[in-house]
Amino acid sequence: MADRSTQGWLLAAVLAAAVAFPFAAEALGAGYYVGVATRVMIYALAASSLNLVIGYGGMISFGHAAFFGAGAYAVAILAQEGVVSALVAWPLAVAVSVACALVIGAISLRTRGLYFIMITLAFAQMLYYFFLSLKAYGGEDGINLAARSRLPGLDLRDETAFYLLVLAILAGCLYLLKRLAASRFGAVLRGIRENEGRMTALGYPTYRYRLVCFTIAGGAAGLAGALIVNQHGFVSPSLLDWTQSGTLLIMLILGGVGWLYGGVAGAAAMLLLEEILSNWTGYWKLGLGIVLLFVVLRAPGGIGSWLGGGGGRG
Amino acid sequence: MNALLLLEQGLNGLQFGLMLFLLAAGLTLVFGIMDMVNLAHGSLYMIGAYLAATLAQATGSFWIALPLAMAATALIGMALEAGLLRRLYERDHLSQVLATFALILIANDLVRMIFGPQALMLDAPRALAGTIEIIPGAPYPAFRTFIIGVGLAVAAVLYWLIVRTRVGALVRAGASNREMALALGINVKRLFTLVFGLGAALCALAGAMLGPLLAVQIGMGESILIQAFVVVVIGGIGSIRGALVGALLVGMVDTIGRAFLPTLLRGFLPNNIADALGPTLAAMAVYILMAAVLYWKPTGLFPARG
Numbered sequence: 087m088a089d090r091s092t093q094g095w096l097l098a099a100v101l102a103a104a105v106a107f108p109f110a111a112e113a114l115g116a117g118y119y120v121g122v123a124t125r126v127m128i129y130a131l132a133a134s135s136l137n138l139v140i141g142y143g144g145m146i147s148f149g150h151a152a153f154f155g156a157g158a159y160a161v162a163i164l165a166q167e168g169v170v171s172a173l174v175a176w177p178l179a180v181a182v183s184v185a186c187a188l189v190i191g192a193i194s195l196r197t198r199g200l201y202f203i204m205i206t207l208a209f210a211q212m213l214y215y216f217f218l219s220l221k222a223y224g225g226e227d228g229i230n231l232a233a234r235s236r237l238p239g240l241d242l243r244d245e246t247a248f249y250l251l252v253l254a255i256l257a258g259c260l261y262l263l264k265r266l267a268a269s270r271f272g273a274v275l276r277g278i279r280e281n282e283g284r285m286t287a288l289g290y291p292t293y294r295y296r297l298v299c300f301t302i303a304g305g306a307a308g309l310a311g312a313l314i315v316n317q318h319g320f321v322s323p324s325l326l327d328w329t330q331s332g333t334l335l336i337m338l339i340l341g342g343v344g345w346l347y348g349g350v351a352g353a354a355a356m357l358l359l360e361e362i363l364s365n366w367t368g369y370w371k372l373g374l375g376i377v378l379l380f381v382v383l384r385a386p387g388g389i390g391s392w393l394g395g396g397g398g399r400g
Numbered sequence: 401m402n403a404l405l406l407l408e409q410g411l412n413g414l415q416f417g418l419m420l421f422l423l424a425a426g427l428t429l430v431f432g433i434m435d436m437v438n439l440a441h442g443s444l445y446m447i448g449a450y451l452a453a454t455l456a457q458a459t460g461s462f463w464i465a466l467p468l469a470m471a472a473t474a475l476i477g478m479a480l481e482a483g484l485l486r487r488l489y490e491r492d493h494l495s496q497v498l499a500t501f502a503l504i505l506i507a508n509d510l511v512r513m514i515f516g517p518q519a520l521m522l523d524a525p526r527a528l529a530g531t532i533e534i535i536p537g538a539p540y541p542a543f544r545t546f547i548i549g550v551g552l553a554v555a556a557v558l559y560w561l562i563v564r565t566r567v568g569a570l571v572r573a574g575a576s577n578r579e580m581a582l583a584l585g586i587n588v589k590r591l592f593t594l595v596f597g598l599g600a601a602l603c604a605l606a607g608a609m610l611g612p613l614l615a616v617q618i619g620m621g622e623s624i625l626i627q628a629f630v631v632v633v634i635g636g637i638g639s640i641r642g643a644l645v646g647a648l649l650v651g652m653v654d655t656i657g658r659a660f661l662p663t664l665l666r667g668f669l670p671n672n673i674a675d676a677l678g679p680t681l682a683a684m685a686v687y688i689l690m691a692a693v694l695y696w697k698p699t700g701l702f703p704a705r706g
Contacts, residue, residue: 146493193691197698200437203493204633205694208687211626215683221676328626332439332501339498369513375505382499383487 104253108246120245121317126357127249127256127350128313133337134256134263134349135306140335141344142267143299144279145195148203149210150334152190153183153304155326157311159217162229162321172235172242179312180305186213187304191297207328214326228322235316242316252313256350259306264346266302275299340381342390351389404538409659410652411534415544417651418551422606423624424631424643425558426599432575432638432704434489434592439500440480441603441628442621443507448473448604449616450515453522462525462608470604477600481593489592508618517618522611547609554602555644562640571595575638575704627654630690636700645701650686657685 108120136150160179169175190209197205223229234242242248266272277285278292285292315321324330333356341352359377363370385391427441451472455465480503488496524543531539562568570591573581582588607616614620631650635642662678669677681688693701 140494146497148497193695197694200431200493200637201633201694201698201700203437203497204629205691207626208630208633208690208694212684212687212691215687216680219676219680219683329622332497335494336498336501339494343494369509371505372509372513375502375509378498378502378505379484382491382495382502386491386495 101257105250108249112246117245120249122357122361124245124249124252124317125314126354127252128310128317129334129337129353129357130350131252131256131259131313132307132310132349133334133341133353134260135303135310136334136338137343137345137349138263138266138303138306139300140338141348142272142275142279143296143303144275145296145300146203147194147206147300148328148331148335149190149206149208150303150307151326151328151330152210152213153187153307154311154314154330154334155217155321155323156186156213157183157308158315158321158325159223159229159311160308161235161312161315162231163223165231165233165235166223166229170233170236172237175235176309176312180308183308183311184301184305186308187301188297191300191304195293195296195300207331210326210328210331214323214328217326218323224322226323228320228324231315231319231321234319235312248316252317255309255313259309260346260350267346271295271298336378340378340388342388345388345390348388348390351393355389405659407534407538408540409655411540411544411548412659413652413655414648415548415551415651416655417648418548418555419606419610420624420628420631420651421551421644421647422554422602422609423628424635424647425554425640426595426602427628428632428635428638428640428643429571429575429595430599431632433571433578433595435578436485436489437493437496437500438485439497439625440503440507441599442625443504444473444477444600444603444621445607445624446511446618446621447476447507447607448600449522449607449611449620450511450520452604452608453520453611453616454515456522457520462523466605466608469608470601473604473607474597474601477603478593478597481596485596486589486592504622507621512618519615519617522608522616524612543612550605550609554605558640567591567594572704627686630686633700634690634693636702636704638704639700639702642700642702642704649689653689654682654686657682661685 107123111117111119111123132150132154135153136147139145139147139150157179160182161175164170164175164178169178190206194202194205194209217223218226234248236242237251240247240251242251274285274290274295277288278290278295282292311325314325337352337356338349339352340355341350342348345351356374359374360370363373367373381388423441423445427438430436430438430441448469452462452465452469455468456462459465459468484499484503488499528543528546530542532542532545534540534545560568562571570581570586573584573586574588574591578588610624627650631643631646633646634649635644635646658679661682662674665674665678665681
């Protein structure tokens with residue numbers, strides 16, 4: 087792979103292209119794709135937060151959609167109660183997801199391996215059924231958002247403005263993820279992932295480190311949820327369904343677990359594949375399934391391994 | 401009257417639990433012996449139900465369709481194992497999740513392609529259409545009684561198979577220590593394929609039994625798959641006995657919770673709160689049960705690995 091300075095240039099070029107994209111798309115009359123790209127970036131944020139849990143923390147969580155959905159519901163419920171300011175609603179959405187992740191993580195982290203996969207799934211299902219039977223807030227039908235959240239100085243109803251805000255948030259979160267991975271905290275997490283017994287013997291409170299990692303990721307997923315409800319203008323319990331957790335997981339594996347941009351690459355690949363295949367055939371899930379099978383059997387490291395990334399795993 | 405209702409709901413819980421056991425038995429063995437997360441187990445259940453419904457329509461008899469559907473699903477399961485899943489045993493859980501999730505997508509669309517998007521009807525056999533009186537004055541649907549009978553019979557046969565036969569001993573050896581079983585020269589490859597076929601046949605049986613009660617439709621496997629996973633995890637991965645206990649627990653908690661929790665809450669909460677909270681808690685009850693079991697016993701009630 088390329089050296090550091092080439093990588094820096096590449097990153098700057100990608101960022102510049104991403105900033106220019108909505109203006110180019112509008113100019114070419116393809117404004118529809120600005121919305122598609124926004125959706126890709128929001129899912130990229132959610133999948134990247136899962137990457138922190140799985141790729142860096144080594145905990146295979148199968149209930150990540152719970153935090154994604156909780157954040158989305160928090161914004162929608164607040165909007166229904168008259169709180170439409172993004173400055174209030176979005177931090178509250180993150181706080182709700184952090185609280186959920188703290189409680190769920192505190193209990194789930196007592197288990198290991200397959201049991202951890204399953205207990206996180208169980209908690210996500212609990213939240214799914216909770217929102218499903220929440221009649222005051224739409225129950226099965228979910229909630230329609232009357233309008234996007236309001237932010238002073240930026241009109242989020244404008245697709246390009248919302249796109250740029252999401253891009254800034256995604257870039258900021260990836261930068262934080264990078265810093266986190268390079269920090270002492272990240273090194274301890276890697277140590278725990280490779281050999282927890284040794285880290286315990288060295289005197290590290292491994293349970294607390296893992297819980298903090300799980301909780302941070304939950305908060306980031308909640309932020310992604312707050313964004314997705316603004317993008318779709320709608321939230322329903324299906325956002326917390328176990329297949330949604332599965333989709334986030336699959337995006338991450340497709341992109342490359344433990345690679346900084348794994349979540350981004352996977353979300354882009356999967357959603358664009360969906361977009362292309364569904365234009366082409368009604369049986370697009372069949373095609374997606376075959377592509378995924380191919381990736382498992384022939385390219386286990388995901389997209390990251392083709393690009394020479396896949397850094398975190400070794 | 402209340403005692404009769406309790407009896408009826410108790411039987412419903414038993415019936416649902418036994419059907420969950422049919423699914424969980426195959427799942428827990430694959431889980432335990434091959435250390436493999438198989439999300440596609442629910443798809444075999446769906447395929448079994450579709451085959452049973454189609455064959456019942458074609459032959460006009462539920463009784464001919466049932467064994468045919470079971471045999472066909474077992475063959476599909478074994479082909480799947482030998483052709484694809486076998487390559488995943490040595491891989492990590494993430495790869496297994498990705499591959500079997502892909503299989504769900506493929507199976508759903510293939511079934512939609514072959515059988516069409518609309519739900520199929522599967523009628524209960526005419527001889528079991530009415531009700532019978534289990535105790536005088538308490539009518540209960542004959543077909544549900546039949547399901548309970550079949551479930552108990554399968555549980556007994558499986559118990560005999562696992563505890564009393566040579567094949568069962570091999571399966572138990574594989575579940576408690578796969579490397580040791582391999583080292584002792586057991587032909588694990590053939591054993592795995594056999595176990596997978598058996599699990600698939602049980603899926604088809606559950607699909608055919610539940611078909612007349614629930615709808616035979618695309619995606620029917622996904623919701624019940626998660627409940628089967630809950631059963632497996634509560635019971636302890638790899639343990640047939642655990643799967644039976646877990647299945648009965650889950651079946652009972654789910655059915656009784658839905659039937660009685662709202663009324664029960666009205667006893668000590670204001671009506672409007674109880675009406676809102678009751679159905680929510682009832683739907684969450686199974687998952688609360690699982691979280692509680694794992695909190696106190698992080699490897700389930702009957703861990704298979706010593």
